[in-house]
Amino acid sequence: MATSAIQRLSRNGNSSPERTVDLIDTKSRILDAAEELFMEHGFEATSLRLITTAAGVNLAAVNYHFGSKEELFQAVLTRRLDPMNQDRMQLLSSYESAAAGKPLSCEKILAAMFIPALKLARDHEQGGKNFLRLLGRAYADPAPFIREFLSTQYREMIGRFRAAFSFALPHIPREELSWRLHFVMGALSYTLAGADMLKIISQLQPEETTNDELLLKRLAPFLAAGLRSPCAPNNTGPSDDDGQHFFQEA
Amino acid sequence: MATSAIQRLSRNGNSSPERTVDLIDTKSRILDAAEELFMEHGFEATSLRLITTAAGVNLAAVNYHFGSKEELFQAVLTRRLDPMNQDRMQLLSSYESAAAGKPLSCEKILAAMFIPALKLARDHEQGGKNFLRLLGRAYADPAPFIREFLSTQYREMIGRFRAAFSFALPHIPREELSWRLHFVMGALSYTLAGADMLKIISQLQPEETTNDELLLKRLAPFLAAGLRSPCAPNNTGPSDDDGQHFFQEA
DNA sequence: GCTCATTTCAAACGAACGTTTGAATTTGTT
DNA sequence: AACAAATTCAAACGTTCGTTTGAAATGAGC
Numbered sequence: 010m011a012t013s014a015i016q017r018l019s020r021n022g023n024s025s026p027e028r029t030v031d032l033i034d035t036k037s038r039i040l041d042a043a044e045e046l047f048m049e050h051g052f053e054a055t056s057l058r059l060i061t062t063a064a065g066v067n068l069a070a071v072n073y074h075f076g077s078k079e080e081l082f083q084a085v086l087t088r089r090l091d092p093m094n095q096d097r098m099q100l101l102s103s104y105e106s107a108a109a110g111k112p113l114s115c116e117k118i119l120a121a122m123f124i125p126a127l128k129l130a131r132d133h134e135q136g137g138k139n140f141l142r143l144l145g146r147a148y149a150d151p152a153p154f155i156r157e158f159l160s161t162q163y164r165e166m167i168g169r170f171r172a173a174f175s176f177a178l179p180h181i182p183r184e185e186l187s188w189r190l191h192f193v194m195g196a197l198s199y200t201l202a203g204a205d206m207l208k209i210i211s212q213l214q215p216e217e218t219t220n221d222e223l224l225l226k227r228l229a230p231f232l233a234a235g236l237r238s239p240c241a242p243n244n245t246g247p248s249d250d251d252g253q254h255f256f257q258e259a
Numbered sequence: 260m261a262t263s264a265i266q267r268l269s270r271n272g273n274s275s276p277e278r279t280v281d282l283i284d285t286k287s288r289i290l291d292a293a294e295e296l297f298m299e300h301g302f303e304a305t306s307l308r309l310i311t312t313a314a315g316v317n318l319a320a321v322n323y324h325f326g327s328k329e330e331l332f333q334a335v336l337t338r339r340l341d342p343m344n345q346d347r348m349q350l351l352s353s354y355e356s357a358a359a360g361k362p363l364s365c366e367k368i369l370a371a372m373f374i375p376a377l378k379l380a381r382d383h384e385q386g387g388k389n390f391l392r393l394l395g396r397a398y399a400d401p402a403p404f405i406r407e408f409l410s411t412q413y414r415e416m417i418g419r420f421r422a423a424f425s426f427a428l429p430h431i432p433r434e435e436l437s438w439r440l441h442f443v444m445g446a447l448s449y450t451l452a453g454a455d456m457l458k459i460i461s462q463l464q465p466e467e468t469t470n471d472e473l474l475l476k477r478l479a480p481f482l483a484a485g486l487r488s489p490c491a492p493n494n495t496g497p498s499d500d501d502g503q504h505f506f507q508e509a
Numbered sequence: 510g511c512t513c514a515t516t517t518c519a520a521a522c523g524a525a526c527g528t529t530t531g532a533a534t535t536t537g538t539t
Numbered sequence: 540a541a542c543a544a545a546t547t548c549a550a551a552c553g554t555t556c557g558t559t560t561g562a563a564a565t566g567a568g569c
Contacts, residue, residue, distance in 0.1 A: 035516080035517085048401075049401065050401055051303065051400065051401045051402070053301065053303030053304050054303050054401070054402070056555075056556065056557085057556080057557065057558090058555085058556080058557095066517085067516095067517055067518050067519080068518090068519090068557095068558095069517080069518070069519090069558085069559080069560090070516085070517070070518090071557090071558095072557080072558060072559080073516075073517085074516095077557080077558080078557065078558090145399065146399050146400075146401060148399070148449070149395065149396050149398070149399035149400075149449070150301065150396075150399075151298075151299065151300055151301045151304070151396060152300075152301070152304070185477065188477045188478075188481075189477075189481055191450070192446045192449075192450065192478060192481050192482075194449075195445060195446045195448075195449030195450055196442045196445045196446040196449070198445075198449065199398070199399070199444075199445030199446070199448065199449050200441070200442065200445055227435065227438045227439075228438075228442060230488055231438075231439055231442050231485040231486075231488060232442075232485060233488075234484045234485045234487070234488030235481040235482060235484045235485040236481075237484070238480055238481060238483075238484030285546080285547085306525075306526065306527085307526080307527065307528090308525085308526080308527095316547085317546095317547055317548050317549080318527095318528095318548090318549090319528085319529080319530090319547075319548070319549090320546085320547070320548090321527090321528095322527080322528060322529080323546075323547085324546095327527080327528080328527065328528095510569105511568105511569090512567105512568090512569085513566105513567095513568095514565105514566095514567090514568105515564105515565080515566080515567100516563105516564080516565070516566095517562105517563080517564065517565085518561105518562085518563075518564085519560105519561105519562095519563100520559105520560085520561100520562105521558105521559085521560080522557105522558080522559070522560090523556105523557105523558095523559105524555105524556080524557095524558105525554105525555090525556075525557105526553105526554080526555070526556080527552105527553100527554090527555105528551105528552080528553090528554105529550105529551085529552070529553100530549105530550085530551080530552085531548105531549105531550100532547105532548090532549095532550105533546105533547080533548070533549095534545105534546080534547065534548085535544105535545080535546070535547080536543100536544085536545070536546085537542105537543090537544080537545090538541105538542085538543085538544095539540100539541085539542080539543100
């Protein structure tokens with residue numbers, strides 16, 4: 010609804026030059042409508058008839074252009090996820106170059122993860138924010154094809170960032186760092202996905218809950234502190250009094 | 260499959276005494292099968308025919324005993340969620356009594372949240388772990404009836420724990436604490452829900468990923484460090500060098 | 510203008526869904 | 540044994556789903 014460029018990107022290579030269409034591509038119209046509706050209702054609960062009606066295209070257009078509903082969902086994700094992860098890795102590389110061989114701070118590494126997400130949220134006036142919520146929900150979706158798709162989409166980026174954290178936090182064992190990185194991804198995706206859940210926990214005004222930038226400004230320091238926290242050798246509590254007999258009960 | 264007591268709990272009051280049935284109640288058979296299948300496939304993708312076949316009962320039994328598929332889902336959740344949250348609040352109260360007016364440590368409060376979850380995971384050999392995964396996924400489900408249900412189920416417990424954290428961390432403003440509590444819930448539910456996602460991030464053996472206790476032993480210190488981290492007045496980074504110009508770019 | 514590949518369209522397909530029905534069966538009470 | 544309430548059951552209800560089909564429309568190349 011707010012996208013600009015009209016580029017054809019025909020399926021069979023790029024032999025033919027660009028050609029004008031309705032005003033926006035049928036394919037893009039479907040992607041935009043699907044992104045919004047998948048975000049709102051989830052994958053299973055969103056029917057192709059709902060999508061094609063909202064997009065103003067024929068029902069059969071989805072199967073013609075994308076093959077199936079599952080492939081449409083993957084196309085919705087990859088359209089924005091792939092550039093975002095690319096941005097993340099480039100930003101991380103630029104930070105590392107500027108550091109000239111010295112390890113980065115946790116905040117700096119987290120910034121390389123968050124800034125591309127924020128840019129995405131701002132780029133398309135409402136589509137971007139919707140996409141981040143859709144993405145956060147996809148993490149928790151039990152459908153195997155979604156999990157496999159995200160797994161391959163994220164593998165490279167996660168590997169790059171784990172290496173960066175490993176260099177920044179040399180005193181944290183490799184296995185412990187994997188856990189902490191997992192917690193970081195969890196808090197981030199949950200935060201991006203469940204803006205409504207905030208109403209349960211806090212009494213913030215609804216306008217405030219949509220401010221993703223403010224949200225991440227609070228999340229990054231929180232996570233950085235957890236990442237930096239000293240690592241006890243025996244897998245028990247790290248710093249406080251009752252760290253030893255922590256899970257002895259029950 | 261492993262539940263013990265056979266209690267009838269007929270819908271119209273409690274006039275009639277208990278009476279014996281098959282071996283396990285039809286109602287319980289449905290709940291057990293539904294819990295496992297909802298966990299595996301999600302709410303939308305799990306059909307009543309799949310549930311009733313797995314439970315060995317007639318298709319119409321779900322609508323007879325529970326009214327609808329949605330009410331069955333709520334019954335699956337509330338059967339274990341309500342006692343777990345009750346345990347959490349009781350455990351927190353006992354810790355507070357033992358502290359005799361002094362504030363609890365973050366780890367202690369987190370223990371009051373985690374221990375009942377671990378007890379639940381151990382109680383039923385595999386049903387408990389399945390339930391935690393189901394619960395974690397329900398957090399991210401977009402269905403309105405699920406969100407409303409969880410909201411009411413959690414409101415009381417969250418309020419109790421926020422008060423405890425507020426007392427333990429008096430230097431953290433109320434609003435900032437709400438955010439951090441939100442992050443805690445996010446990391447916890449994500450961790451409980453997505454054990455498979457770990458394979459993306461770490462190269463842990465699959466046997467290790469199922470060890471929830473070890474998992475939470477690592478999660479609690481991580482979260483405690485984040486909760487305790489100093490709070491900058493300007494919502495910027497808390498402690499490190501580049502905390503100021505953190506999100507200036509993009 | 511004709512050709513041919515690409516795209517759109519209305520219509521239908523078979524399957525699966527949640528739910529309802531009404532009769533059969535079981536169960537507890539008298 | 541007889542009755543009434545509770546529960547089970549097979550069958551069908553109407554709807555919606557993702558996908559397929561074959562003809563109509565469209566647009567570029569010769």
